[in-house]
Amino acid sequence: MRLRRYFIHRLLQVLPVALIIIVINFLLIHLAPGDVSILLAGEDADPAYMAAVRERYGLDKSFFDQLIAYLGQILQGDLGISYRTREPVFDVLMERVPATLLLAGTSLVIAAVLGTWIGTAIARRPGSLADTVVATFSISLFSIPVFWLGLMLILFFAVQLRWLPSSGMISIGGPRDGFARIMDIVWHMILPVAALSTVWLGQYIRLARTSVAEVLSESYVTTARSIGFSEPYVLFHHGLRNALLPIVTVLGLELGLLLTGAVLTETVFSWPGLGRLIYEAILARDTPIIMGAFIVMSFTVMLASLATDIAYAALDPRVSL
């Protein structure tokens, strides 16, 4: 009950953000040099298609009417037509979502679990040599350009050692179904997941270390120790449980950064997800796809922030309206 009311409240706060993102998109395309119809239909579109695009976006009407028309379209899930494939942008994007989810999701779980574990372990000895070394190491990890790390992994494991495939999600002419197909995908995932989770790992180590150390200096931890609870119990029941709050918050806030990494990694490994699609769209100057991707990414981040707020409220009984 408490959560439902909270959810509705937060949803009402997030909706204006969605509106603003759509407006930014609309303004950008109108401010951009060149004719809007050419941006949307492509430079060498035939006159009939061009006319269709002008009609669709109401480009002959006033600026304000265009904005209203555009808002209406987006809210109905109509993100326009890709001029490269002449398919609805929304469908093209959705087709690529599963691959991105698979790659980003796997890497996120690995990085978050491993990073939280290492960070929690190191929080027990703040200021120690191990702490300093791990802190420096984790900062260095998220300073690595992820696409470059991907290339280096390819160079070492695919080119030099020939252990792992360097690109794609499945082998050409490989198994088409069943367990063998799953193993084939896993095989292709190893390198991109390694690149992505390595870069994210640094963030989580740092975050968990700071949050857990902060919690361990709270007085309820002293209470627990005075009661006689063992140190592992204190660390996990009090330390980690309370430290999850800031960890979850930052997870939501930094999702945009995470998606950036995913897009770049997909480009390196020719992973057939959204990132690869954006790359192809840039090469083909397929503006509707790039705009659509921006909207989808923004909405994803927004919804993730909403989800983390809800998770926060579920984890922390102090949150109320």
Add this chain to the structure above:
Amino acid sequence: MLAPRRLLTLLLQNPTSAASLFLVLFALAIAILAPFLGLPDPGQMAAKPYLPPGGEHWLGTDNFGRDVLSRVIWGTRVALLVAVGSAALSILVGVIAGSLAGYYGGWLDSVLSRTFDVFLLIPTFFLVLLIVALFGSSLTLVMIAIALTAWPRSARIMRSQVLSLKSRVYVQAALASGASSSQTIVKHIVPNGIGPIITDGTILMGLAILTEAGLSFLGLGDQNSVSWGRMIFEGQRQLRLAPWISIAPGVAMLILVASLNLLGDGINHALNPQMRSRGGAPRRRPTAAPPADESPRPVSPIIEVDNLRLTYSVGTRRIHAVDGVSFTLPRGASLGIVGESGCGKSSLGSALLQTIPNNADFTGGTVRFDGQSILRDGKPVSERGRLRIQALRWSRISTIFQSSMNALNPVTTIRKQMVAAYRLHRPKAGDAEATARVAEVFDLIGIPRHRMNAYPHQLSGGMRQRTMIALSLILEPDLVIADEPTTALDMLIQDQILAEIDKLRRRLNLTLILVSHDMGAVAETCEMVAVMYAGRIVEMAPTAVIFGNPSHPYTRALIDALPSLRGPMKTLATLPGEAFQPTETIVGCRFAPRCRHATDLCRTEAPPSVALSSGHTAECHYARAFAAEPLREHA
């Protein structure tokens, strides 16, 4: 805000920060000096293509025969230009917006804050990507686009800085003396609030470099400039044939971005030195075996403390918070320990339970509980690999903490926490039995049973404090140490709680040690009073004796400072000077510098412990004289 010179000294003391500062400065130097280094033109396709590193071309040549080293060095220029340009731009916009929001508040603040929040939700990279894709690519545009998405970071930091600075005395003084708002912001607020923004600026610079490189890698970089991202973008097609083309710029980028991030981290730590060592698990300390001649003596006294010493290390300073404390308590007694804050009374409490912070050490002393040695010569006593105190904690010695701060875990219900404590020491008890016991102590303290399902934050201050008492009693301990149990509460509730503690002590035959700065609270609750000053008990006596016949000038000063409801109105006496922390060896009496009656003897010779009557001792050269002289106003 630290002075720049001091900050630099602190940074250079830390090897990581010093190294990263050096690397950033080095990158800056070669970026500025690039045209004068005698390098081959980075765009010139003069050499043979695909030359591996070595010889004339240290890092080899690329597929067009361009010198990779030269391109990496020229790329440093682009990287730093983007970094400095976008960081400066976003800090400028952020400082202005943040100052306005924080300074003027009201509707302007809510509109601007809302804008920051919206911008922070937009995935930066994709917006920059869209802008560059639509507007064409140039370095300036890339910088503007990055700044456009990054300014809310600086704005948010500036806003909270301004909010906290606004109330400061010097800002108020500037306003009161007639300075205009804009003058005040520019002259006083911005320079003082900009520290954390600069720290964040180094992280922003790293982010900008990575963003630009990411764009270049997607083919959206400035076609006319040699950027590291662009080099990697071009090099990836030659990965198999000439990997050095993409290795070199990536390494350069990693080093520069990592240095910037580490530098930001270093500045942050230098500005907030307490951050690095907070928290942590208790460290292992050397332990002692139980004494060989120990025979169980389950008779009074319940606790014997002999010459206990506890020393804190703060930086290079050593603070002797407990400096040779001795006392014994019979079973069922109640002792109040009073003194100013910083006198070591709370440290004494945690020393008895051996829950001292990591920067504290026992430097001597013996503690026996119920005849059993738990601390020997400053070492916790361990038996069969287990600390003796661990077996006593909560089941025999418990504490009542001040509950104003988070003394209970905020995310779990009170019942769960109390049940967990009970079952830890009564492993055979089930959930139902434990809950029944919680209900019992709740009845005892007078809290309605249903409140046990509440979370700590749902209770009032007084209720929370009662819960802490209930928690301390759940295992029927022999000794309860109450550390400032009523300090955070209003007077009425204070009296109620103290009366309840006293009632329970008599009913359950507990031994109570009440640590408080409040003479009045101690007078109501305790049979004995120990007055602590600078780490030592300077006077100890039965309560009536302490108030009737105070024999140490410090005790007399404390009693003088008490407001009295009876007798004529009078100004409350205050004690000049500050309670000092005993950092080095003390010559003479530790109270002498603040004592009105101090003589040369006091300043040169440590006072002996003078036994005045049964159970009454005072550490003063003139204790007998004071004992004979009644307190003037209180009679």
